[in-house]
Amino acid sequence: MTTLFNRRQVLAGSAALLAATPAFAQTGSADLVLVNGRITTMDPQRPEASALAVRDGVFTAVGSDDEIRSLVGPFTQVIDARGQRVIPGLNDSHTHAIRGAVNYNLEVRWDGVDSLEEALHLLRQQAERTPEGQFIRVAGGFSEFQFKEKRLPTIAELDAVAPNHPVLIHHLYKLTLLNTKAVEWYGYDKPDHPTYPGGIVEKDAGGNTTGRLLAAPSGLIMYKTLSTAPKLSIRDQINSSLQYFDELNSLGITSVSDAGGGGMEFPDADPYKVIRWLHAERLLTTRIGYHSFPQHKGQELSDYQRWTAETPAGSGDDMLKFVGAGENLAWASYDYEIFADARPDIDRDAEDYQERVMTVLGEAGWPFRQHVTYDETGDRLLPVYEAVAKGAGLTPGWFIDHVETFSQRNLERIAELGGGIALQNRIQFQAEDFVANYGAEALKMTPNFRAILDLGVPVGGGTDATRVTSFNPWYSIQWMTTGLSRGGLPMYDDANLLTREEALRLWTTGSAWFTGDAGRKGAITPGQLGDFAVLDRDYFSVTDAEIAKLKAELTVLGGEVVHGSGAFATKDLRHIPPVSPDWSPVILQQS
Secondary structure: OHHHHHHHHHHHHHHHHHHOOHHHHHHOOOOEEEEOOEEEOOOOOOOEEOEEEEEOOEEEEEEOHHHHHOOOOOOOEEEEOOOOEEEEOEEEEEEOHHHHHHHHHHEOOOOOOOOHHHHHHHHHHHHHHOOOOOOEEEEOOOOHHHOOOOOOOOHHHHHHHOOOOOEEEEEOOOEEEEOHHHHHHHOOOOOOOOOOOOEEEEEOOOOOEEEEEEEOOOOHHHHHHHHOOOOOOHHHHHHHHHHHHHHHHHOOEEEEEEOOOOOOOOOOOHHHHHHHHHHHOOOOOOEEEEEOOOOOOOOHHHHHHHHHHHOOOOOEOOOEEEEEEOOOOOHHHOOOOOOOOOOOOOOOOHHHHHHHHHHHHHHHOOOEEEEEOOHHHHHHHHHHHHHHHHOOOOOOOOEEEEOOOOOHHHHHHHHHHOOEEEEEOHHHHOHHHHHHHHOHHHHOOOOOHHHHHHHOOOEEEEOOEOOOEOOOHHHHHHHHHHOEOOOOOEOOOHHHOOOHHHHHHHHHHHHHHHHOOOOOOOOOOOOOEOOEEEEOOOOOOOOHHHHOOOOEEEEEEOOEEEEEOHHHHHHOOOOOOOOOOOOOHHHHHHO
């Protein structure tokens, strides 16, 4: 870690020296030039190009190889793209990266595993490496429908692969599986075990704990159970974050909009301290815009009164910026997305409490985001938006996340109020559950992509990773363009699918709006931030199945290479430290 920091200090000092050198300034040389690429710019004035130049962190020129080669100077890094597809850096408009990053080194990931047999094998391998007293955990990112067996593991299977370690499997916000050791560790087998509102510790007919924790409908029991498992030390959380953002970079991600999340007390929980430290040390390789998230029901109003007085919305810089409130505005208004279960109602007093919260935000000039899943919730909350718009006002930049079952009328109300819509592929991981509960016909417009785009509102693409879905952006892009669930179920008719260009636009220029960066990033065009990725295969010509397997062989952030692999491995001069602790599941995943 020290090596990486020192190198970045040297690079920063060298850049300042070069910028002050008259010969360098007079020649107009670029810091980085890429040639021989198939560049999708997302700039309607010049949608395709073969070369680009970056100087002082922004694109300065985009054009033909001959045009851009004239900007090559003695200190310019020149990259031959070898005819590969180049895209703007991807931007996840809804994720939980700050929390996901500090836990990454602890987790076995099943994101791309296609059989339960292989999933259990990964647990068995990890059990052989994990020291006594530590958990083996899978914290989201998968669907049982992606397994050829189409089911979750049994508690007996978890006991068999890891008889001496607690095992925790967090599945969406639907349920948590605990093996026998984990049940004992938490005391859920005791008469006085912890209980949480809206959650169930399942018991069999004899009163014995089964190892299944159910959200009914609140996921609080799952949040609390996961958050009280052993944590990494702060030094290992820093290491974990470096590994996580490197993994995002390897997928072509250069920016994220972080929606806060359970278990993170804003603004001083350890994950926030870690991310601020990484930013101060110039170690971040992904741009982050983040939102607050109240943790305690009934305390949201006082939290927002305090936070708005202490923290200006929009404070920060291009690498780490505080955006505003949400995705939780008030627990009374929070509807849960367990599509296998009946739709939950929000609290009877949700409108009154939410109006008071939104008035505080409007008076403080804070934009906000809000988790809303169901059209029925929209029916109740959108009148509150309309009332606040006439009073304290809705600060520009506000938006609603999810909207899976929203009707045309409620989508239009968002548009009329000037809001945006952030779309994530949560339904891709539980489409089969949705069909069983609501029917295949209802699924066809869940969400209604075409209606949303036709409204002309700001729209961004995202994942809702890591505890719900995978952080892999290509799963989301595949969902938008093919309509396939993670289990291979065709979800939509052709009329409700996006073209590949439309999906990529949502994940680039579209998502930039959600952190207040519209026009500053998302397109490869002069004046915007110099973020781009060179893909290992051509997104526009691979098969539908291959979309989910795409990787970035080169990722550049502000003109600096932050990831290089394959033919571009030598372009990445950073020194990521070895994964710690030395029993981390990430080590197996990287091998």
